[in-house]
Amino acid sequence: MSPVTNKQMFRLRAPASGREAIAPAAEGVVYRDAETGEAMEPIAQVLPLAPSASRLPRTPVNLRLCRRCEQLTARDLDRCEFCGLPR
Numbered sequence: 001m002s003p004v005t006n007k008q009m010f011r012l013r014a015p016a017s018g019r020e021a022i023a024p025a026a027e028g029v030v031y032r033d034a035e036t037g038e039a040m041e042p043i044a045q046v047l048p049l050a051p052s053a054s055r056l057p058r059t060p061v062n063l064r065l066c067r068r069c070e071q072l073t074a075r076d077l078d079r080c081e082f083c084g085l086p087r
């Protein structure tokens with residue numbers, strides 16, 4: 001079983017350039033765009049919500065289809081998160 005992470009990942013955006021990044025935002029921590037140096041603001045939480053055993057953002061490329069329950073489940077988990085079937 002993968003260890004559960006408690007760090008919530010956020011989608012961050014630099015207001016002027018519109019450049020975006022995904023990182024674990026924390027109170028009092030300012031992320032800066034590596035190229036422009038602009039401060040980035042958290043604009044959305046990224047699924048899965050913490051705490052979760054999966055560390056991958058919920059994008060199509062990070063999901064697989066469970067052969068038993070046919071639900072989309074995270075690729076980095078040993079078992080389907082819905083029915084528990086090992087991969």
Ligand SMILES: [Zn+2]
Pocket residue numbers: 066067068069070071080081082083084085
């Ligand atoms: Zn399943």
